[in-house]
Amino acid sequence: MDNETTYDVVVIGGGAAGLSGALVLGRARRTVLVVDAGTPRNAPAAHMHNYLGREGASPHDLLAIGREEVARYGVQVVDGEARSATRQPDGSFVVHLADRSVTARRLLLASGVVDVLPDVPGLAEGWGRTVLHCPYCHGWEVRDHALGILATSGHAVHQALAFRQLSSDIVLFQHTAPPFGEEELEKLAARGVQVVEGEVAAWGPDGVRLADGTVVERQELVVAAVVRARLELLGDLGLEPTDYEMDGQVAATYVDADPMGLTAVPGVWVAGNLADPRAQVINAAAGGLVAGAGINADLGGEDIRIAVEQHRGARAAAARWA
CATH class of the missing domain: 3.50.50.60 (FAD/NAD(P)-binding domain)
Incomplete structure (x- = not known):
């Protein structure tokens, strides 16, 4: 694929977690695509709370502002669904959208959860x-x-x-x-x-x-809804949801990850309710920030390794011609 369809990171989900991660990565000068299906968990709510500085704000307004902010740093946001994603032998990923396919060096899954009433x-x-x-x-x-x-x-x-x-x-x-x-x-x-x-x-x-x-x-x-992780893409990538139990019953499912959001699949991070079904909006945004920083650090390590290999190769070639 050409460079126009290759990104450092593809973010699946344009809620608080996904946009927060994209903001961090955009500011780090990474090429980022956010794919947003437009079905946030808190869509029915008129207001959100406990978000310092945004208390009582509309969830819709928060996401609209977030899109404007990430766009300042070159992040692309598209409306639509990621239909499948596969990990390639070289460690990159191919994400299939409705109208095209894109490649990514890393994935951030922030597609959220569904409340089952x-x-x-x-x-x-x-x-x-x-x-x-x-x-x-x-x-x-x-x-x-x-x-x-x-x-x-x-x-x-x-x-x-x-x-x-x-x-x-x-x-x-x-x-x-x-x-x-x-x-x-x-x-x-x-x-x-x-x-x-x-x-x-x-x-x-x-x-x-x-x-x-x-x-x-x-x-x-x-009521107590059962909070279920959105399963789109998880099976493609070899990820399985984990049960969270309360009072002997499954209260939620989520994707297990380390404190930075890295899953068991190399190159795949999770953030927001997909990683923590109890998270409120401010927690989800913070999780996206942490995951974005983790992804950038991982990419930075890979960039350095590639540069060192190329440097060594150039030195070896120069020595042969000396």
Whole structure:
């Protein structure tokens, strides 16, 4: 392939992690292509929080600003999906897009995760607005509201007690979770959390509808989604997701990596929720920064090795002709 389709780094995913990594690499004068499918995890949310200096900003606005910033350093961003990626015998990679293929010396996977919600009608429609999961992401905005907690595991007790700090009106719906233990029930009772038995049939504007038809008025409902790593490209590259368990159940999957984001496959880094399903936006951006620096250092070592080999070859050739 010609030089126009060869990059030092191809970044898969244009969220906070991918753009942060691309920014570091662009500033290091690396040639970088970011491929963005346009499906960020926090797309339904109107605001993001706990990002110092960007508190309450729109996730969409953050990414728009990020694209403008990386463009200053020559980083190219394209909208689309990377359909497959293969590692070549020389250690480089070929990434196949919808309309072309590109080569890369290194890959940064920052394609994120998908939240798999419990199978209850209405949850998907309210996700990120009236259906929530994290007290740090949404808690302040729903303080003093009438909140429901949908239990699918024992982790719901932890969620109920965490949100109790923000509101005194908490109802924990037993739903499909195993029976709570005496110690858990004591904690809930001590904090004034009401426990309602029976499965939840639906969530809607009126609140929680139980299987027996009873409606419990709630303003928001807290759920625990299963966070699954996006599997695109992982199999192509020989990577397998790792399970993260809570309360004996798989709560998330992610790609295992070292502290810099380097995976078990040489030349492939991960960042953001793909590396840490618990990461908020600011953590994802920081992970992209660390991975970008690691990739640049790795490329720098390779550049030096190649230069030394060429230098030695030139000296040897000059000696032969002397």
